[in-house]
Amino acid sequence: MTGSDDDELERWLDAYEQAAALPGRAARLSCPTCGVQALRLEFVSFSHGGEAVMPAFWCDSCRRGLPPVRAYPPAWATPVRWEETALPDYDLVGVPTRPQESS
Numbered sequence: 001m002t003g004s005d006d007d008e009l010e011r012w013l014d015a016y017e018q019a020a021a022l023p024g025r026a027a028r029l030s031c032p033t034c035g036v037q038a039l040r041l042e043f044v045s046f047s048h049g050g051e052a053v054m055p056a057f058w059c060d061s062c063r064r065g066l067p068p069v070r071a072y073p074p075a076w077a078t079p080v081r082w083e084e085t086a087l088p089d090y091d092l093v094g095v096p097t098r099p100q101e102s103s
Contacts, residue, residue, distance in 0.1 A: 008033060009094035012066050015039065016057050023076045026057070033093070034062035042087070044068075045079040053079045058090040067092045 011032035019026035019041045026041040038061040043053040053073050058065025073079055 005094060012057075012093045016041075016055070016066060019057065020055070020074050020077075031059040031061060031064070033064045034059060036061035042085065043073040043077045043079045044082055044085055044087070046082050053077075056085075056087050058088065060088070063088060063090040064093055065090045067095055 015029055015032050018029055019039060026039040028037065029039050030037055031039055036059065038059050040056075040058055040060055042056045044056055045053050051072060052070050054068040055071050055073070056065070056068055
């Protein structure tokens with residue numbers, strides 16, 4: 001990753017900390033990449049009754065967001081079952097993209 005990639009990832013991690021602090025806060029934060037107030041945060045559960053979830057944190061405007069990782073949700077969160085989500089296909093911050101193959 002380049003320095004600017006590291007900076008972008010750090011801004012996203014800071015935004016996630018703020019968004020996870022209070023319910024509904026994500027929508028009031030500006031996207032660390034495009035600046036639009038269009039952030040979404042959902043806690044997705046892949047098991048029935050498991051404590052760990054996958055936080056999905058992305059911007060509905062520029063379609064960038066943090067890579068999903070296994071984590072424990074904040075006390076206020078209501079996890080959504082994977083089967084009941086409609087997560088968008090967004091570009092992952094801090095993950096190198098593969099160059100497209102030429103044909």
